[in-house]
Amino acid sequence: MQHDPFHRLPADAVTVLPVGQGAVIFRQGDRATGLFRVIRGSVVLRRATATGAPVVLHRATTGQLFAEASVFSAEYHCDAVCTQDGDVARIDKAAVAQALRADPDFAESFARLLAVQVQQYRQILELMSIQSARDRVLSAVHSGLLSGSVVEFSARIGLTHEACYRALRRLVDEGRLVKTARGRYGPKP
Structure with a gap:
């Protein structure tokens, strides 16, 4: 890390x-x-x-x-x-x-690690403020948060996996995302 x-x-x-x-x-x-x-x-x-x-x-x-x-x-x-x-x-x-x-070097490295985590937590809070499941999923995918399974991703962004799958399918149908493999999606190039 x-x-x-x-x-x-x-x-x-x-x-x-x-x-x-x-x-x-x-x-x-x-x-x-x-x-x-x-x-x-x-x-x-x-x-x-x-x-x-x-x-x-x-x-x-x-x-x-x-x-x-x-x-x-x-x-x-x-x-x-x-x-x-x-x-x-x-x-x-x-x-x-x-x-x-x-150890000042340890202290600085630890503070940097915590600062990165604070930024990540704030990003999640920002995403959680997006009411529309479709818009939340789109923003989260563009932020690079879909790295594991869709079920894990949906829990991370505060949606049921069913709502997340529906939003992903809709975004693919709209041409906003591409499905690259089973359970793998990315921004439209």
Whole structure:
């Protein structure tokens, strides 16, 4: 991943964990021991509303970090649940905190990594403000967000996969997108 600072940490600070679909990595209120990166698969961060309804706060996919705030928190503020089989790397909180204090290059690289993620989150928020499924899908494809399956893509941009497939089909029929293979779409050249 671009601007990856974690190679500067001691080898024992990063632990790779195999995870299965439905596995809980941590629960809200658990003691925060580290942040995580999805190596393969996907993980959702979710919390219950005041009425008890579950809300997905973030969906982390291959290469993305989650629970970054745990470096500065005593406990996790949501649940992390795997939505696909895969692997996650647990990055030790104490090692990150020590490196932030002692290694200016690590601190700068970590800040750059977080800045890129903030930009990505803002892009998703911008897309979510687009009411029309068709327009949201078109903008997301033009932004390069359709890199995995259509089901994963639809969840990432806040649509049901059925609505996403209908929008993709309509955009192809209109000549706005091209279907390059099964489940693969791109901007019209």
